[in-house]
Amino acid sequence: EPEVTQTPSHQVTQMGQEVILRCVPISNHLYFYWYRQILGQKVEFLVSFYNNEISEKSEIFDDQFSVERPDGSNFTLKIRSTKLEDSAMYFCASSESRDTQYFGPGTRLTVL
Amino acid sequence: KNEVEQSPQNLTAQEGEFITINCSYSVGISALHWLQQHPGGGIVSLFMLSSGKKKHGRLIATINIQEKHSSLHITASHPRDSAVYICAVPLSGNQFYFGTGTSLTVIP
Numbered sequence: 029e030p031e032v033t034q035t036p037s038h039q040v041t042q043m044g045q046e047v048i049l050r051c052v053p054i055s056n057h058l059y060f061y062w063y064r065q066i067l068g069q070k071v072e073f074l075v076s077f078y079n080n081e082i083s084e085k086s087e088i089f090d091d092q093f094s095v096e097r098p099d100g101s102n103f104t105l106k107i108r109s110t111k112l113e114d115s116a117m118y119f120c121a122s123s124e125s126r127d128t129q130y131f132g133p134g135t136r137l138t139v140l
Numbered sequence: 141k142n143e144v145e146q147s148p149q150n151l152t153a154q155e156g157e158f159i160t161i162n163c164s165y166s167v168g169i170s171a172l173h174w175l176q177q178h179p180g181g182g183i184v185s186l187f188m189l190s191s192g193k194k195k196h197g198r199l200i201a202t203i204n205i206q207e208k209h210s211s212l213h214i215t216a217s218h219p220r221d222s223a224v225y226i227c228a229v230p231l232s233g234n235q236f237y238f239g240t241g242t243s244l245t246v247i248p
Contacts, residue, residue, distance in 0.1 A: 071238040
């Protein structure tokens with residue numbers, strides 16, 4: 029069964045460093061999403077992406093964040109200058125249309 | 141202000157019990173999603189529903205659009221059902237609001 033994959037599973041970085049979180053959505057899916065979940069808190073929407081552009085983004089998704097679909101298979105989330113409060117689990121998801129989303133296993137980001 | 145409220149926050153049940161988890165929302169929606177988050181953190185989409193009722197195995201989800209309320213039921217609960225159950229509501233388009241989740245523990 030096709031699945032969404034994410035790499036790395038765990039990323040440790042120093043405050044101020046740039047990180048790129050990678051996702052490979054399911055191949056025939058057209059809609060892509062990033063979410064984050066700070067430890068012990070609820071899942072929060074970051075951004076949705078369709079037709080090679082951002083379709084919606086939340087207040088959390090400020091100028092330090094960017095997304096890209098560089099090669100037709102990968103979907104990346106870049107955090108330009110990480111802060112301590114960026115430490116969280118980041119989930120990628122994809123969907124064929126605006127319906128059931130399939131989630132990746134997540135990347136745990138730890139900012140020191 | 142929480143756009144999506146779930147109850148209860150925590151639930152412990154004996155194996156075999158019938159379980160109900162509730163979700164109330166204040167935003168207008170086109171569809172509501174129920175998700176399951178495993179102890180390891182992985183998230184699985186269980187249901188997307190915009191009206192009525194859906195059933196998948198021992199799971200049943202209902203929604204009342206007028207009352208802005210949805211319920212997730214688990215029949216004949218099993219320890220492997222232990223997880224956090226989350227409802228999510230699209231505010232607009234694909235921007236979702238998530239509930240805080242209901243942590244379910246099923247004891248053998």
